[in-house]
Amino acid sequence: MGKVLVFDRERSVSIEEYEERPLGPGELRLRTLYSGISAGTQLTAYRGTNPMVGGIWNRELQLFEKRQPGSTFYPVVGGWAYEEIGEVAEASPDVQEVRAGDLIYGAWGHRSSHIVTESFARAHRLAPGLKPIVGIFSQMGCIALNAVLDAHLHVGETVAVFGQGVPGQLAAQLARRNGAAVIAVDLDDYRLAKSKDLGADHTINSGTCDAAKEIRALTGGRGADAVIEISGSPHALHQAVRSVVYNGRVVAAGFYQGQAEGLYLGEEFHHNRIQIVCSQINAVAPELGNRWNRTRMEQTIFRLAGQGDLELETLITRIMPFSEASDAYAMLDRQTETNLQVVLSFEE
Incomplete structure (x- = not known):
């Protein structure tokens, strides 16, 4: 069984279990190592100030529309987290280019595991020589x-x-x-x-x-x-x-x-x-669309970090166990401590 963070309602965090499904062809299971908390977007969901609370984004019209009576924003599964780093724990037999133990970064929420395709893993492999925890800075x-x-x-x-x-x-x-x-x-x-x-x-x-x-x-x-x-x-x-x-x-x-x-x-x-x-x-x-995209930006960030031209790890001010996620959000919300980047560790 895996574990995932959930915003039940405004300023309420719980951790729920979920069943991990079997892998399909070309898939890998990642074991999450670290997950970063965004003190911006994630806190808006935690506090209930995000425009999604009272509205729904209509992707076709690219407009916000008011929620219908009885419709609710909560629960938010995963807490809208988007700064994760994990290692390959299991792979389908047909996976060729990604190995167990490879470090993969991405956005899958505050959850203990995640399934990705081999093509995703290839494009999101953390550069050699970087500490795993800096992978949370991709977003x-x-x-x-x-x-x-x-x-x-x-x-x-x-x-x-x-x-x-x-x-x-x-x-x-x-x-x-x-x-x-x-x-x-x-x-x-x-x-x-x-x-x-x-x-x-x-x-x-x-x-x-x-x-x-x-x-x-x-x-x-x-x-x-x-x-x-x-x-x-x-x-x-x-x-x-x-x-x-x-x-x-x-x-x-x-x-x-x-x-x-x-x-x-x-x-x-x-x-x-x-x-x-x-x-x-x-x-x-x-x-800039003819030469810049999300992948190139991610690779640039980690290349600069690997060269010593961009400081990432020094921005991490607190590492807390995933089991203490509720305390972490309350601390950031109330600003009871001075922090920059707070990280949840799944290695408890």
Whole structure:
């Protein structure tokens, strides 16, 4: 029997058992080693603030529609987790190129096992030499890299990154690798200290100053050449708009909840002709589609990590047993501890 995390209702986590089915042709069973908790999207499902709670995404129309009376978002099986790493525990006899013990990353939720095809396993094999636990950064790494690609950065430019949680930390590192000077912005001094340690050129606590004025002072009054907003706060998005150069680009990579309270589009957005571009992990910008895709982004993240050009493991601040998942979510929800990346371990 396998075990899976379930959000029963708002702020309620349980662990349920499920029967593991036999393998079919060309399939492998993965034994999960680690699973990362996203303090963004996953917490919106845990807290009940996700738009899926009151609405249903109509894929055909690409519109949200209101839920019918009696329809419910819960239970959420797997907790919408998307940062897993496992090892091959069993393979069908016809599997040729993947072996027992190979490390495979992907997105299958907080569950103790998962079945994949051989072709999936080949494309998601963790690069040799990397510690298994860093495999949980495949999604967060892609979110950050996609935001940097959407920012259209050039050597010698300055980018401000609003939000220094895990995706913001990664975006800041990647922007520096891209040749940009980085201004890291957050409300938390612990996160900003980590940003400085990982190479940010400047850090700003936006709770203690006018961040836009500080950024303009650091750029000779011009403003940042590009801004990445990755915290998911409408207030931060407004400050990002205030901080960018005239006719500049703001990449909105955060997951915004509810109404955009604190975003004033009649002010700097209107008068400075600012572009706000959505960055979302399910696709790359159309102009990059001939050379970038999800697989290449994943491979790039792990290649940079293997070369020592991207720090991943240092972002992990807490590892907890899978059996304590409820405590882990409550801790992140209530912010009773300072954390960046919390990881659930299935090796209990």
